[in-house]
Structure formats: structure tokens, C-alpha cells
Amino acid sequence: xNTKIKQIHKKxxxxxxxxxxxxxxxxxxxxxxxxxLPKEKIGDIILAVDEACTNVIKHAYKYSPEGEIxxxxxCKNNRFYVIITDKGEKFDITLIPEPDLEKYxxxxxxxxxxxxxxxxxxxxxxxxxxxxxxxxxTLIKYL
Amino acid sequence: MTEFNVQTRTEGSVQILYVKGYLDAHTAPELEDAFNKxxxxxxxxxxxxxxxxxxxxxxxxxxFMAYIETMRENGGDIKFSNLKKEVFNIFDLLGFPMLYEFxxxxxxxxxxxxxx
Numbered sequence: 001x002n003t004k005i006k007q008i009h010k011k012x013x014x015x016x017x018x019x020x021x022x023x024x025x026x027x028x029x030x031x032x033x034x035x036x037l038p039k040e041k042i043g044d045i046i047l048a049v050d051e052a053c054t055n056v057i058k059h060a061y062k063y064s065p066e067g068e069i070x071x072x073x074x075c076k077n078n079r080f081y082v083i084i085t086d087k088g089e090k091f092d093i094t095l096i097p098e099p100d101l102e103k104y105x106x107x108x109x110x111x112x113x114x115x116x117x118x119x120x121x122x123x124x125x126x127x128x129x130x131x132x133x134x135x136x137x138t139l140i141k142y143l
Numbered sequence: 144m145t146e147f148n149v150q151t152r153t154e155g156s157v158q159i160l161y162v163k164g165y166l167d168a169h170t171a172p173e174l175e176d177a178f179n180k181x182x183x184x185x186x187x188x189x190x191x192x193x194x195x196x197x198x199x200x201x202x203x204x205x206x207f208m209a210y211i212e213t214m215r216e217n218g219g220d221i222k223f224s225n226l227k228k229e230v231f232n233i234f235d236l237l238g239f240p241m242l243y244e245f246x247x248x249x250x251x252x253x254x255x256x257x258x259x
Contacts, residue, residue: 018169025198043229050200054168074198101238105208113201113237120236 002091008075010037016057016086024053024071028082037143044121045080051114052093053086057098060088060135080141087134087136093118094127113142149177157188157247157256163195166203173202178210187219190252195224199233211243220244222252 012027014020014113025046032042053069061067072083096115117124124140148168150161158181163175181189191207211221224246226234233242246252 001196018167021167021169021200022165040229047198047233050167054200055201057168102241105238105242113204117201117233117236 006036006075008035008073010073012071013041014069014071015065015067016056016061016063016088017065020069020133021050021053024069025050025129028073028130031073031075032080034079037075037080037141041080041143043056045139048118048121048125048139049082049084051118052139054081055091055093055114056086056088056135058085059091060086064088075089077143080143082139083135084139085134087132090125090129091135092129094125094138095097145148147173149174151161151177153186153189154253155188157184157190157253159190159192159253160194161195165198166196167198168198168202171202171206176208178206178245182210182213185217186240187214187217188256189214189219190220190249190256191223192225192249193223193227193230196230198226199230201237202235204234207239210225219258222246223253224249224252 010031012024014023017096028049029042029045029092032045036039047080056069067086067088070085074081088134093115096112099112099116118139122139126138128136147164147166152159152161160177166174207221214221222244225248226245231245244252244255245249
């Protein structure tokens with residue numbers, strides 16, 4: 001076990017607006033630094049969380065600014081967990097198939113690449129539908 | 144506030160876009176505006192200089208994908224230059240080098256248009 005990794009649990013609650021994405025990224029950056037994660041892993045996690053929250057704003061809340069996004073970070077047992085919870089429409093990202101990128105560009109499709117990035121950048125991406133009509137996406141990076 | 148801006152410079156028939164700061168779902172509309180203006184002005188040869196771009200998410204990448212066809216159909220293109228390694232890695236993960244040209248320096252990208 002890597003003894004340099006510090007155990008931590010932090011929370012952030014923001015409204016579902018795109019101007020909060022920079023605040024979310026700063027929160028991830030700061031917490032990951034406190035956990036003493038290596039720089040390139042921090043970059044991967046920041047982008048994956050940005051993509052997950054952008055999906056919540058776009059698909060779960062359909063750009064309504066009144067929704068809430070809860071972000072929980074846990075750093076323990078050599079894992080960095082980011083748990084993102086919303087109360088918007090059900091949107092199971094794990095059901096979205098992985099695109100064939102060459103075909104994707106040729107067919108001039110736009111959008112849908114965020115989930116692909118999340119899967120590439122994180123070691124685990126999970127979705128669960130909770131009571132009270134909540135969606136939860138859990139992103140895990142192995143340390 | 145997300146730090147972001149787009150500036151445009153003309154060199155002959157080529158437009159150079161300088162995209163600075165953080166390009167995400169919040170700032171991507173500003174880049175769309177810049178591309179819409181180029182199309183209104185019928186300027187289709189574009190070099191996107193990303194020397195001061197610190198961050199890009201798929202919302203930003205989607206802007207280039209949305210405009211590339213219009214540029215190419217009108218005899219132009221979108222070519223990229225001066226990317227930081229971390230930013231290039233994201234373009235690379237999403238397969239952009241298969242269909243877009245990347246140059247180390249803005250001059251090379253401009254010359255490529257002038258050779259055509």
C-alpha cells in the first residue's frame with residue numbers, strides 16, 4: 001500500500017450550470033493535490049469529472065439551472081473515488097456503446113464523446129439509479 | 144469565471160484563431176461564434192493556434208467537428224498548431240489525427256494552405 005496517499009472525504013454541491021464547471025475542476029484539483037496524486041492522474045480525473053457533470057447538466061437537467069449536482073470525493077485504499085449524484089432525468093451512461101472513432105469522424109457525428117473519454121481516463125465508471133429518483137455516477141481511479 | 148478568449152488574425156487568405164485558456168461546455172459557444180463569423184465572411188481556411196490553450200473537454204472538441212465539413216466543402220480546412228502535450232493527448236485519444244492535420248508551428252500550417 002502506498003503510504004503517501006492521504007485518506008480524505010470531501011463534498012461539493014453546485015447548481016447545474018456550465019459556469020460551475022471551472023469550480024468543479026478546481027475542487028477536484030485541490031482535493032487530488034491534498035491526496036498527493038501524481039499530476040497526470042489529476043489531469044485525467046479533472047477531465048472525466050467535467051465530462052460527467054456536463055452530461056448531468058445537458059442530459060439529466062436539460063440545461064435547467066435549478067438542478068443540483070452533489071460531488072463526493074473519497075480517497076482511500078489506493079483508490080480515488082468521485083461520486084456524482086443528481087436528481088434529473090434517468091441517464092444510464094453505461095448503456096451507451098463505445099464509438100468506433102474512425103467511423104464516428106467519417107459519419108460527422110457530433111457529441112457523445114464525453115462518455116468515451118470518461119471510460120478511457122478512469123479505471124472504473126459505474127452508474128446506479130437510487131431511491132428518490134437520483135442518478136449516481138461513480139468514477140474510480142486506481143492509485 | 145472561466146478564463147477563455149478567442150482572437151483572430153488574418154494572413155493572406157488564411158485566418159488564424161488564437162484560442163486561450165479553458166475550453167469547456169461553458170466557453171465552447173464563444174468558439175462557435177468565432178467560427179460562425181468566419182463562415183459569414185466566407186473565410187474557410189483556418190489555422191487554430193492552441194499555444195495558450197490549457198484545457199479542452201469534448202464540448203470544445205465537438206466545435207471543431209461541427210465546422211470541419213463546412214470549411215472543407217468550401218475549399219478550406221481547419222488545421223491545428225502549437226498544441227501543448229496534454230491538450231494534444233486529448234485530441235489523440237479521440238482520434239483527431241486520423242482526419243485533421245497538426246503542426247508544431249503556426250507558420251507550417253499557414254504554408255500548407257499556401258502550397259495548395
